[in-house]
Amino acid sequence: MKKQHETDLKSIDKLRRFMLCKWREELACLDEISTEDIALHIQKAGFRCLRCGACCRSEDGDNRVFITPAEIDLISETHDMDLEDIAVPCIDDILSSSDNHQELQSFIDTQGNLHPTGWILRRRFNGDCKFISDAGPSSKCRIYNARPGLCSTYPFHMENMNLEICECPGLGMDIEWKECMAIARKVIQRYISELRDFISTYEKYEYFSSSSKGYDIYLRRLSEGKSICIVHDSRGISKGFLVSDCEGLRFIRTV
Numbered sequence: 001m002k003k004q005h006e007t008d009l010k011s012i013d014k015l016r017r018f019m020l021c022k023w024r025e026e027l028a029c030l031d032e033i034s035t036e037d038i039a040l041h042i043q044k045a046g047f048r049c050l051r052c053g054a055c056c057r058s059e060d061g062d063n064r065v066f067i068t069p070a071e072i073d074l075i076s077e078t079h080d081m082d083l084e085d086i087a088v089p090c091i092d093d094i095l096s097s098s099d100n101h102q103e104l105q106s107f108i109d110t111q112g113n114l115h116p117t118g119w120i121l122r123r124r125f126n127g128d129c130k131f132i133s134d135a136g137p138s139s140k141c142r143i144y145n146a147r148p149g150l151c152s153t154y155p156f157h158m159e160n161m162n163l164e165i166c167e168c169p170g171l172g173m174d175i176e177w178k179e180c181m182a183i184a185r186k187v188i189q190r191y192i193s194e195l196r197d198f199i200s201t202y203e204k205y206e207y208f209s210s211s212s213k214g215y216d217i218y219l220r221r222l223s224e225g226k227s228i229c230i231v232h233d234s235r236g237i238s239k240g241f242l243v244s245d246c247e248g249l250r251f252i253r254t255v
């Protein structure tokens with residue numbers, strides 16, 4: 001068992017070093033990205049935000065908004081809210097592996113603590129973003145001026161040095177060149193911030209051991225409706241409880 005654990009740690013460490021190299025290389029090659037080229041792609045796709053709120057609601061699919069600690073700080077300062085009101089640990093991918101016990105166990109330490117990486121915006125029980133105003137013809141974001149980069153650049157983002165475009169009812173609409181350039185600048189800025197955040201997260205990552213005993217503790221806590229999470233992000237780790245309240249899942253920080 002010990003040998004298996006050492007092998008797992010070695011392969012995780014190998015993957016971590018590979019991803020760190022990749023992200024550092026991408027950061028170093030950013031000069032090769034032309035804002036005009038990105039703007040041309042955006043112009044070709046066409047886009048106008050219809051303010052339909054489809055990207056904020058769950059009915060059209062994955063509406064998770066990944067958010068960095070710096071973005072959490074901005075919302076916190078401008079809207080006088082705590083981390084607990086804004087974000088929850090990113091656990092969806094972990095929980096989706098819950099029918100594969102071995103995979104799920106690799107996210108749980110010997111004391112039964114769950115180890116997610118990063119944060120997403122809080123969502124209501126129905127899956128909609130907590131910050132979208134109630135359903136209606138003109139959806140409003142209640143944190144519009146401080147909304148995360150993912151929201152302000154949707155449906156565009158950069159991946160592996162290329163522009164990627166997600167589904168959106170506003171695609172195909174006429175757009176002025178000035179607007180294409182403004183979006184292109186924001187998309188590139190977001191790419192830089194995300195790469196820096198990924199790199200810091202994995203440079204600071206604190207590795208842990210797993211065991212079947214830890215897994216049993218985790219399952220017991222889960223049945224009591226209270227899991228302990230140790231969240232890894234670009235600033236280090238945050239420890240707290242994961243509970244459900246009337247607004248959805250909530251993280252209560254203890255350290």
Ligand code: SF4
Pocket residue numbers: 055056065121129130131132133140141142143144147148151
């Ligand atoms: S923060 Fe605002 S723009 Fe982003 S998903 Fe939530 S409601 Fe939509």
